[in-house]
Amino acid sequence: MFEVEMKGRSFSLNLMHEEQSTFLAKESTIMLWHKRLGNYHHQGIVKMKSKSMAIDLPEFDARIMTCKACQFGKQNRKSFPKTAWRATCKLQLIHTDISGTQRTLSLVGNRYYASFIDDFTRMCWIFFLKFKSEIAGAFWKFKIMVENQSGNHIQILRYDNGKEYTSENFNAFYEEVGIEHQLTATYSPQQNGVCERRNKYILEMTRCMLHGKNLPKKFYAEAAHTAIFLQNRLATKAVKDQTPYEAWYGRKPSLHFLKIFGYLCFTHVPQIKRDKLDKKPLPRVFIGYSNVAKAYKIFLPHNGKIIISRDVHFIEDEEWN
Structure with missing residues (x-):
């Protein structure tokens, strides 16, 4: 000095x-x-x-x-403030994300899944994809379905900076239908925390169901679909005193038909497909719920196919597992 x-x-x-x-x-x-x-x-x-x-x-x-x-x-990053703004009606804000690559393909060859979450009701939908480029088609199907169900129109779509969401075709689609799109900052998935937390929740429940019955990883898509089906019917802090199902449909969900994922079951074989001395039912594996009918999704071990059936008898005795 x-x-x-x-x-x-x-x-x-x-x-x-x-x-x-x-x-x-x-x-x-x-x-x-x-x-x-x-x-x-x-x-x-x-x-x-x-x-x-x-x-x-x-x-x-x-x-x-x-x-x-x-x-x-x-040195750490600045903490992300918890947003106080919430949607005030259905489809005012939709959160979406595509999960990371799964090393094991699903039964039908899918490697990714895209989730869509309504901010107001926290109702969630899931679509399985072979390639990330298929997200545009999945979003179009989702948009038509939810807008017909709710009578509202999607106003805002929030997602990360993935190229599949920022392509020219997708941007042109946003402008055509008048949807505002919100992107998270680079390397800041916390800004889309609703999807990040839901993806964590989906994977946790999926792992539990697969390992609970020692099922191979190729059943991950069926387990993830079942996880979404159940989560929509479970309580959440984001919706006061209601399940997402009730907040979306306006009626309480029924749970009497629920079964344990991966349980052994028997399905009736139509008479036209069996001989008089053949077994009337055959052992199958329960792997979820149908979206298009009041029926169960059943896996056929002998040929690797999935069928939708309502004539199912469940064996919920541990000695059969």
Whole structure:
């Protein structure tokens, strides 16, 4: 440090000047121990001293020093504020996302799934895709279905910056139908937290159902579809004193027909497809609920096909599993 005289409203340091004054710089005690303790935070060091949690600690300065090493090693992103705005009617805001690539293909060869969540009711729909480029067709089917059911029109679609959502065809579609699209900031999936949390919920329930009955991973699509079917009929904090199903349809869901995913069952074989001495029912595996009929989705182990049937007898005894 130097003593410099003011000249012309400025301080000009002349290093060639003969008379210079130097001062010894002494490092702060708190900064010294901060470094000795592996860049341990200031409040923690002060607490250890005040509570006598260690011996041979000196008295520390009250002021907090800025450490460059901590800026490089500890800096975190700013927290994402919880949005207070919620949709006030059906389809005012739709959250959507495509799940990551599944290493194992589903029974029909799908590798991805797209979820659509209505912000007002938190009703969720799921579509399975072989390629991410199929999202435009899935969204068109979803749009027609929900607008016919609710009588409202989709106003805002919120999604991440995935190329499948930002293509020229998709942008032209938004403009044509008058949908406002909201994108999250790059590397900020938290801004689409509704979908991120739902994807976590779907995968957790899917894993539980698959491993609960030791089913192979190729049944993940059926398990995920069943997870959405159930979640729409379960309570959620986002909708007060209602299930998403009731908030969307206006009536309470019935749960009497629910069965455990992966349970053994027997389905009736029509007489025309069997001999007089053949077994009337055959053992099958329950893998979900039909969206188009009041019936169950049944897997046929002998040929790997899926059928929709209402004539099902369930064996819910553990000795059969």
